Amino acid sequence: MRKFDVDNSGVHDARFSENERDATVRAALRMAAKRENGRKNDPQRTQENILDVATEEFTTHGLAGGRVDAIAEKTRTSKRMIYYYFGSKEGLYLAVLERAYRKIRTLEEDLQLSNLPPEQALRVLISTTFDHDETNPDFVRLVSIENIHHAAHMLRSEAIRDLNVSVIETIAAILARGVAAGVFVRTADPIDIHMLISAFCFFRVSNRYTFGTIFRRDLSEPATMERHKGMIADAVISYLKS
Amino acid sequence: MRKFDVDNSGVHDARFSENERDATVRAALRMAAKRENGRKNDPQRTQENILDVATEEFTTHGLAGGRVDAIAEKTRTSKRMIYYYFGSKEGLYLAVLERAYRKIRTLEEDLQLSNLPPEQALRVLISTTFDHDETNPDFVRLVSIENIHHAAHMLRSEAIRDLNVSVIETIAAILARGVAAGVFVRTADPIDIHMLISAFCFFRVSNRYTFGTIFRRDLSEPATMERHKGMIADAVISYLKS
DNA sequence: CTTGACATACTCACTAGTTCGTACATTTTA
DNA sequence: TAAAATGTACGAACTAGTGAGTATGTCAAG
Numbered sequence: 104m105r106k107f108d109v110d111n112s113g114v115h116d117a118r119f120s121e122n123e124r125d126a127t128v129r130a131a132l133r134m135a136a137k138r139e140n141g142r143k144n145d146p147q148r149t150q151e152n153i154l155d156v157a158t159e160e161f162t163t164h165g166l167a168g169g170r171v172d173a174i175a176e177k178t179r180t181s182k183r184m185i186y187y188y189f190g191s192k193e194g195l196y197l198a199v200l201e202r203a204y205r206k207i208r209t210l211e212e213d214l215q216l217s218n219l220p221p222e223q224a225l226r227v228l229i230s231t232t233f234d235h236d237e238t239n240p241d242f243v244r245l246v247s248i249e250n251i252h253h254a255a256h257m258l259r260s261e262a263i264r265d266l267n268v269s270v271i272e273t274i275a276a277i278l279a280r281g282v283a284a285g286v287f288v289r290t291a292d293p294i295d296i297h298m299l300i301s302a303f304c305f306f307r308v309s310n311r312y313t314f315g316t317i318f319r320r321d322l323s324e325p326a327t328m329e330r331h332k333g334m335i336a337d338a339v340i341s342y343l344k345s
Numbered sequence: 346m347r348k349f350d351v352d353n354s355g356v357h358d359a360r361f362s363e364n365e366r367d368a369t370v371r372a373a374l375r376m377a378a379k380r381e382n383g384r385k386n387d388p389q390r391t392q393e394n395i396l397d398v399a400t401e402e403f404t405t406h407g408l409a410g411g412r413v414d415a416i417a418e419k420t421r422t423s424k425r426m427i428y429y430y431f432g433s434k435e436g437l438y439l440a441v442l443e444r445a446y447r448k449i450r451t452l453e454e455d456l457q458l459s460n461l462p463p464e465q466a467l468r469v470l471i472s473t474t475f476d477h478d479e480t481n482p483d484f485v486r487l488v489s490i491e492n493i494h495h496a497a498h499m500l501r502s503e504a505i506r507d508l509n510v511s512v513i514e515t516i517a518a519i520l521a522r523g524v525a526a527g528v529f530v531r532t533a534d535p536i537d538i539h540m541l542i543s544a545f546c547f548f549r550v551s552n553r554y555t556f557g558t559i560f561r562r563d564l565s566e567p568a569t570m571e572r573h574k575g576m577i578a579d580a581v582i583s584y585l586k587s
Numbered sequence: 588c589t590t591g592a593c594a595t596a597c598t599c600a601c602t603a604g605t606t607c608g609t610a611c612a613t614t615t616t617a
Numbered sequence: 618t619a620a621a622a623t624g625t626a627c628g629a630a631c632t633a634g635t636g637a638g639t640a641t642g643t644c645a646a647g
Contacts, residue, residue, distance in 0.1 A: 146596065165493050167410030171633060181598065186634065188596095246555050247489050251407050254554035267559050294560055295576060302548030303541060310547065312496035313488050317509050318536055334537060334584070341587035342580040388622065413607060423624055428608065590647080597640070605632075615622070 150188055152179050158199050162244040166196050166252065197256050200249070203242045204263045207235070216273060221281035222340060228273065229300050229336045236304040237328065243308040270297060278343070287343040296339065303335045392430050394421050400441050404486040408438050408494065439498050442491065445484045446505045449477070458515060463523035464582060470515065471542050471578045478546040479570065485550040512539055520585070529585040538581065545577045 156177045160169040171192050175182035189195040214231060216224040236243055249257050257263050274293040281287035306314075311322050321327065398419045402411040413434050417424035431437040456473060458466040478485055491499050499505050516535040523529035548556075553564050563569065 149596080165407050165409055165490075167407055168493075170631090172631085182633090183599080183635085184597065192633065244493065246552065247493060250552055250554045251486065251489060251493075254558045257555060257558050263559075271560070291576075292572075294562060295573065298548070298556070298573075299545060299576065299580060302552075303544045305552065306540070306544030306548055309551070310488065310492055310544075312492045313499060314540070316496045316499050317505075318513070320536060330534075331537065331540075334533075334541065337587065338541060338580045338584040341583040342576070345579065345583035345586075391622085412605090414605090422622095424607090425609085425625080426623065429622075434607065588647105590645100592645090593643085595640105595642080598638085600636090602635080603633095605630105607630085608628090610627085611625090613622100613624075615620100617618100617620080 146188075149178075149180050149184060153185055153188065153195070154199055154202055157185075157195050158203070158241055158245075161196055161199055161248065162241045165248050166193075169196075171195075193256070197260065200245055200256060201260055201262055203239075203245050207239065207242060214273070216277065221277050221284060221286050224277045225274075225281075225340060225343075226336050228277070229304075229339060230332060232300055233304045233332050233335065236308045237323075240308050240311075243305060246305075247309050267297075281343065289343050289345065291343060296343075299339060299342075300335060303331075307331060388430075391420075391422050391426055395427055395430065395437070396441055396444055399427075399437050400445070400483055400487075403438060403441055403490070404483045407490050408435075411438075413437075435498070439502065442487055442498060443502055443504055445481075445487050449481070449484060456515070458519065463519050463526060463528050466519045467516075467523075467582060467585075468578050470519070471581060472574060474542055475546045475574045475577065478550045479565075482550050482553075485547060488547075489551050509539075523585065531585050531587065533585060538585075541581060541584075542577060545573075549573060 153174070157169070157174050160174045160177075164170070169192075171182060171185060174195075175185060178184075185195060189198055214227065216227060219227065249255075271293050274296055278287065278291060278293055278296065282290055307322055314320070315322060322331075395416070399411070399416050402416045402419070406412070411434075413424060413427060416437075417427060420426075427437060431440055456469065458469060461469065491497075513535050516538055520529065520533060520535055520538065524532055549564055556562070557564060564573075
């Protein structure tokens with residue numbers, strides 16, 4: 104039997120209150136002791152398990168292509184539980200999407216860029232964005248899927264919308280400092296710059312298969328990755344300096 | 346009897362060979378005359394009609410999300426005809442994909458760039474790519490969908506694979522001329538440059554909805570478009586000059 | 588510290604509706 | 618009249634979702 108680690112750090116913040124979490128942690132410890140005999144009630148683990156499997160299913164087959172039955176089969180639990188916890192296929196998909204976004208927020212949060220010189224700060228930011236997309240293909244695919252569906256589910260989730268805004272502020276600050284210091288000569292819109300960076304990093308992952316097929320090039324090769332990382336950074340910076 | 350061949354050598358070639366096109370044009374004219382009374386056999390028009398509707402359906406709902414019955418209802422004809430001509434839902438999807446690619450090839454074919462100075466040639470090429478993605482959101486969406494399906498259908502179609510290669514040759518020539526003339530100082534890989542350009546142009550369209558939702562910005566606004574077009578061109582050129 | 592009532596977590600089997608695909612009949616064209 | 622093109626109706630399989638009952642854990646009262 105497979106064991107699932109119940110690590111999930113920030114995940115339950117939204118769904119469970121502090122009190123409830125304590126209760127659940129205690130419960131989990133109790134559970135851990137007598138794991139091998141018959142049924143155990145472990146809602147947290149069950150939900151995480153469902154979300155893990157659902158993420159895999161939706162990212163490989165899309166929302167419409169993903170099968171609830173297929174998800175159910177791969178979980179430790181049953182289809183009935185999926186509906187018990189998430190209400191519907193769409194509800195499950197939304198939960199998957201939100202969890203993916205939440206996971207990212209924690210990563211993006213602290214990057215001490217304000218004490219670095221502007222150009223270096225920007226390079227670090229670009230490198231971070233690049234690595235982020237590279238190491239989170241699931242997230243990239245979910246966003247692609249969302250776009251096919253006209254971002255319909257995203258619209259319903261404020262949690263997701265009020266995200267990325269901090270990145271823009273970070274970029275705006277770097278650009279302002281750069282111009283003030285005379286390192287950058289161009290005054291650019293921070294959202295545009297974010298898009299220039301994000302487009303390249305995202306595309307490398309989202310279009311990996313078609314691009315790879317057409318040009319017979321493996322974009323996940325380390326050497327290619329490093330070259331691309333350098334290229335996007337140089338392109339953005341030379342743009343701001345020209 | 347079914348017209349659809351398993352190896353589909355017959356269907357697509359026949360539909361687009363020069364000889365038959367003339368024949369069909371003549372037929373179409375004949376048809377046009379007596380359009381209002383009862384059923385007319387017009388296979389070409391029927392197929393085109395199905396492909397138009399199917400493109401719309403697949404680009405809005407994806408491959409799995411697209412419904413054959415929905416397509417059939419919106420056509421001038423019946424579901425039976427879809428299977429008669431395309432064999433299966435996947436066959437139809439593949440035909441849609443191939444037609445989209447074919448449409449693009451004709452557009453990309455002749456761009457007389459070799460007699461323009463390198464920098465200007467590159468600007469024209471970038472502008473063309475930009476406009477292309479902008480005016481062909483269907484194509485962009487189909488490619489996105491293909492990536493979700495790991496480019497599985499693209500692999501089966503050589504027609505599609507042997508495309509874009511000409512763009513690379515064009516870029517390679519421009520870069521070589523630029524370096525020779527001393528306008529560009531950096532020797533870059535043409536495929537990388539193509540990716541830098543394509544990523545931005547593609548992303549603007551493919552991620553229009555999520556990006557628009559998060560940053561509350563309409564990417565299809567003319568002013569925004571022009572600014573972006575200038576930005577990607579400047580970024581690429583300043584990169585090559587640095 | 589036991590009991591039993593209650594809430595939560597969970598199981599099993601089932602269904603209503605959808606969806607791709609086809610058998611069969613018919614009409615048009617060459 | 619043969620072959621190609623088309624319309625109608627239907628079915629088998631799949632798929633999202635549910636009804637109804639069971640197990641487990643909690644907690645308060647005896």
